[in-house]
Amino acid sequence: MEFIKEAFEANWISPAGPHLAGFEGDIGSYLGGISVAALSSGTAAIHLALIMLGVGPGDEVICSTFTFSGTCNPIVYQKAVPVFVDSEPDTWNMDPNTLRIAILNRMSKGKKPKAIVVVHLYGMPAKMDEIISVANEFEIPVIEDAAEALGSSYKGKKCGTFGAIGVLSFNGNKIITTSGGGALTSWDRGKVEKAKFLATQARDPAPHYQHSEIGYNYRLSNISAGIGRGQMAVLDDRVRQRRQVYTFYENHLKSDFILFQPEIEGSFSNRWLTCLYFPLGKPELGEQIRICLEKDNIESRPLWKPMHLQPVFESFPVFETGVSQRLFENGICLPSGSNLSDLDLHRVVQIVKEIVD
Ligand SMILES: *Cc1c(COP(=O)(O)O)cnc(C)c1O
DSSP states (O other): OHHHHHHHHTTOOSSOSHHHHHHHHHHHHHTTSOEEEEESOHHHHHHHHHHHTTOOTTOEEEEESSSOGGGTHHHHHTTOEEEEEOBOTTTSSBOHHHHHHHHHHHHHTTOOOSEEEEEOGGGOOOOHHHHHHHHHHTTOOEEEEOTTOTTOEETTEETTSSSSEEEEEOOTTSSSOSSSOEEEEESOHHHHHHHHHHHBTOOOSSSSOOOSSOOOBOBOOHHHHHHHHHHHTTHHHHHHHHHHHHHHHHHHHOSSSOEEOOOOTTEEOOOSSEEEEOTTOOHHHHHHHHHHHHHTTOOOBOOOOOGGGSTTTTTSOEEOOSHHHHHHHHEEEEOOOTTOOHHHHHHHHHHHHHHHO
């Protein structure tokens, strides 16, 4: 509230103003000194990342299939072709071996992918060392979709700092929020400056409005950036709370019939959402649980429906392992908000137990 008040008092009610640089600085130092452009959404950040990597009509872009549509919609905005790569069971994220197979297959057809968009699903880091090593082998730049993974890290390095370009989201449902917003990160300061330029309608330096490129209205507002500054101060608390929620569920529910999204050695997840699945393949359980929770006014949700199974994307190439479809059919996201009370958590656990036992 203080940051917002400051913005009003200084009359910076616009997509410019001192909180923008402040918020960018806060994120940058949290992520170890990386450069940051604050934008209107995570989707906008992915769109600008693709544009800056030269993705255009007919180009192919490799993309995690187990994700939210915001990851791959911008590929289609650019009239490019998403090539979906399935998950591995250890982290539920892009399988490095399948990624390699996909790249070789597309290259054998004369279509070398222009970029790889890799997602850290539900905050769980993908196997970034293996993915970056495959990407480097073929010299393909990585866009790291860390929209769900602010506060997560992999082998001691924060998510959002691995790719040629990183993407964060501050949408209302994410671990911290600016009501709506996002950011683009890069160790290449030039890319971040270019993103700010494109995000403010690509205005050339001239006293009149002069344009030699197509621009976008993708900058974050100074008010939202003020909210973001307040949120950055509580980010580590939020991560701690989400991880406590996860631990509670795991302690009360883990069994031969219920497993959770694994956190492999070297990974630290913000546990944005607690996700479980039924390894014995009982697809009806997830839906029964969802309906029983709903009867008690408790919201839950199936895991993301893989993009290659979505009507709008099903005609695009896909390299499957079967993992994402199996998880989608046998899993569920439990209520995971940072403000859940012990009583709330006990209510959820009791209902899940009644169905599964
Ligand atoms: C939320 C999300 C996005 C999009 O971010 P917005 O700020 O909502 O545009 C992209 N990718 C993933 C994985 C997300 O969860």
